[in-house]
Every structure is written in structure tokens, then in C-alpha cells.
Amino acid sequence: MPxxxxxxxxxxxxxxxxxxxxxxxxxxxxxRYPQITLRMHVRHEALxxxxxxxxxxxxxxxxxxxxxxxxxxxxxxxxxxxEDVLPVVESLLTDxxxxxxxxxxRAMREDYADFFARQRARASAAxxxxxxx
Numbered sequence: 001m002p003x004x005x006x007x008x009x010x011x012x013x014x015x016x017x018x019x020x021x022x023x024x025x026x027x028x029x030x031x032r033y034p035q036i037t038l039r040m041h042v043r044h045e046a047l048x049x050x051x052x053x054x055x056x057x058x059x060x061x062x063x064x065x066x067x068x069x070x071x072x073x074x075x076x077x078x079x080x081x082x083e084d085v086l087p088v089v090e091s092l093l094t095d096x097x098x099x100x101x102x103x104x105x106r107a108m109r110e111d112y113a114d115f116f117a118r119q120r121a122r123a124s125a126a127x128x129x130x131x132x133x
Contacts, residue, residue, distance in 0.1 A: 009054060009088065013054065014088050014091070014092060015092065017051070017054065017085075017088055017089070018088065018089055018092045018093055018097075020038065020047070020051075021036060021038065021089060021093075021101075022093065022097070022098045022101040024038055024039075024040055025037065025038045025101075026038070026039075026104075027101070027104040027105045027107070027108040028104075028108055028111075029108065029111065029112055032115075033077055033078070033112070033115060034077070034081060034108050034109075034111070034112035034115055034116070035075050035076060035077040035081060036075070036076045036081060036085055036086075036089070036108075037073060037074070037075050038051070038073070038074040038075075039071050039072070039073045039074075040071060040072060041069070041070060041071055042062070042063045042070045042071060042072060044072070045063075045072060048060055048072045048074050051074050052074070055076060055080055055084045055085055057076075057078075057079055057080035057083075057084055058074060058075060058076040058077075058080045058084070058085065059074070059075050059076075059077070059080075060072060060073075060074050061073045061074075061075070079119075082116070082119045083123075089105065090105070093105060
């Protein structure tokens with residue numbers, strides 16, 4: 001399988017991604033897999049399309065209409081979460097920036113520690129044996 005290269009983000013792009021996720025994002029999971037989810041009104045479609053271009057392995061769902069709300073939902077799971085989005089978020093999100101969001105991020109890491117350990121082991125094996133990737 002060809003390796004997907006994450007584009008280099010500018011400082012402004014990194015800051016905007018983290019700012020949006022601090023304010024509107026959810027750091028959690030479905031009980032089995034961790035995920036970062038962003039759900040906003042359809043009027044923010046351009047922002048969602050931009051996120052999708054920055055993180056092509058993430059997923060954009062919608063538009064949905066539910067209970068009088070019209071929204072999109074963007075999700076980063078699996079490799080998109082671990083390799084693409086988390087490095088951006090974790091490089092900027094600290095307790096000094098937003099303690100509440102930083103705690104939510106740490107809680108996601110703790111709640112899904114087994115998943116993250118498996119991902120680290122898989123990445124380590126791929127580095128040690130690139131011919132098998």
C-alpha cells in the first residue's frame with residue numbers, strides 16, 4: 001500500500017486547526033476506537049472542506065438534517081488520528097492554552113491506551129521491517 005504523506009502545515013493552519021478543535025471538537029471515541037469529531041452547522045462547509053484537504057485520511061460526513069439542525073461531521077480515526085491530526089493537536093494544546101481541552105485529550109489517550117499501544121507497536125514494526133509494509 002502506498003504511503004500517504006501528510007502535507008506540511010503552516011503555523012497559521014496548525015493554529016486554526018487546534019483552535020477550532022479546542023472550541024468545537026470532541027476528543028473521545030466509540031468505546032472501541034478513539035476519535036476526534038467536529039460537528040458544526042452546514043454554513044461552515046468551507047471549513048470542513050479545508051480540513052478534508054489538510055487531512056485527506058480523515059472522513060467528512062453529511063450534510064445531515066436532524067431535529068431541525070443541519071450539520072456536517074468530520075472525524076479523525078485510526079491512522080488519520082494517530083499520524084496526521086494528533087501530532088498537530090498535541091504540539092500546540094497545553095494546559096496553559098486550554099486546560100479543559102487538554103484534559104479531554106489526555107482522557108482520550110488514557111481511555112484508549114491499548115489502541116495507542118497497538119498503533120505504536122505497528123509503527124515500530126513497520127520501521128524495523130519496511131519490506132513487509
